[in-house]
Amino acid sequence: MTADHAAAVEQPKKRVRHEGPKKHIIAYIFSLILTILAFAVVITGEVRASFVYAMLVLMACVQVFIQMAFWMHMKDRGHTFPIIGILSGVVIVFTMIIMAVYWTWW
Amino acid sequence: MSGHSHAEGVLPHEPEKATLEGRNKVLGFWLFLGGETVLFGTLFSVFIALRDQVNGGPTASELFSLPVVAAATLILLTSSLTSVFAIQAMHRNQPRTLVNWLLVTILLGLGFLGLEIYEFVEYAHEGHTFAASAFSTSFYSLVGFHGGHVAFGILWISLLIWQVLRRGLTVVTAPKVYVAGLYWHFIDVVWVFIFTVVYLMGKVG
Numbered sequence: 001m002t003a004d005h006a007a008a009v010e011q012p013k014k015r016v017r018h019e020g021p022k023k024h025i026i027a028y029i030f031s032l033i034l035t036i037l038a039f040a041v042v043i044t045g046e047v048r049a050s051f052v053y054a055m056l057v058l059m060a061c062v063q064v065f066i067q068m069a070f071w072m073h074m075k076d077r078g079h080t081f082p083i084i085g086i087l088s089g090v091v092i093v094f095t096m097i098i099m100a101v102y103w104t105w106w
Numbered sequence: 107m108s109g110h111s112h113a114e115g116v117l118p119h120e121p122e123k124a125t126l127e128g129r130n131k132v133l134g135f136w137l138f139l140g141g142e143t144v145l146f147g148t149l150f151s152v153f154i155a156l157r158d159q160v161n162g163g164p165t166a167s168e169l170f171s172l173p174v175v176a177a178a179t180l181i182l183l184t185s186s187l188t189s190v191f192a193i194q195a196m197h198r199n200q201p202r203t204l205v206n207w208l209l210v211t212i213l214l215g216l217g218f219l220g221l222e223i224y225e226f227v228e229y230a231h232e233g234h235t236f237a238a239s240a241f242s243t244s245f246y247s248l249v250g251f252h253g254g255h256v257a258f259g260i261l262w263i264s265l266l267i268w269q270v271l272r273r274g275l276t277v278v279t280a281p282k283v284y285v286a287g288l289y290w291h292f293i294d295v296v297w298v299f300i301f302t303v304v305y306l307m308g309k310v311g
Binding site for chain 2: 018019021024025028031032035038039041042043045049052053056057059060063064067068071072081082085086087088089090092093096097099100101103104
């Protein structure tokens with residue numbers, strides 16, 4: 001028992017490989033591109049407003065997905081409960097947003 | 107300390123997950139972020155519902171200046187990346203590098219906050235004060251609440267830097283740093299929706 005406990009806390013004998021910064025920099029570049037695209041769509045904006053809205057929401061969601069997966073480690077193992085926790089919040093938010101849009105703008 | 111110290115003072119890989127307390131702290135923080143999502147969601151839905159009720163004051167497309175918003179966005183996005191570097195330094199057990207990246211993060215956070223204060227002062231001069239209209243109240247509630255989170259994050263990370271310098275990187279301090287990193291990313295994630303829904307959609311009209 002004591003040996004097990006010690007093993008759980010001690011540094012593993014084999015060298016642990018640490019992840020490099022590469023994929024985080026890629027996530028940064030993707031976020032940057034999506035941000036620039038979102039601003040560009042609005043500044044050049046000759047397109048229909050409803051189309052611009054849909055584009056903007058889509059790009060924001062993709063960017064948030066990238067950041068949460070890589071920077072907040074949600075793609076890593078053992079994140080089932082964190083995902084359930086944050087998704088239960090997102091479900092409530094979606095209900096409220098749809099309600100606000102439906103009552104006011106339809 | 108003795109309850110958490112381990113063989114030869116070697117910090118385990120991913121020290122934030124090395125103890126049950128640390129793992130519970132991370133899980134509890136995710137549940138808190140779920141609640142924060144709901145909080146910001148209510149403010150977003152109020153803003154969406156009221157954004158055209160300008161009461162004779164300036165409208166969103168007259169008011170917002172996109173260059174300032176773009177600069178603030180770039181600063182906050184970069185600070186999110188530097189906090190990733192801080193956590194990676196923690197995983198390599200380099201407290202000095204960790205502290206340096208956290209310092210860069212709070213400096214960028216202060217830059218963001220400065221831009222936001224400048225922006226709010228400008229708007230107030232143009233008659234867009236808190237009580238001017240339903241649009242202005244919901245705008246300041248949402249964006250100001252986010253700014254308040256940035257200010258709190260700066261304070262929190264500053265205290266953590268102080269604690270890491272004093273006590274070093276242990277299985278007790280590591281979960282705190284990790285959780286503060288999650289908080290900072292969450293602030294950036296909320297800002298993505300703010301610049302999209304408030305500023306860019308406001309410009310479109």
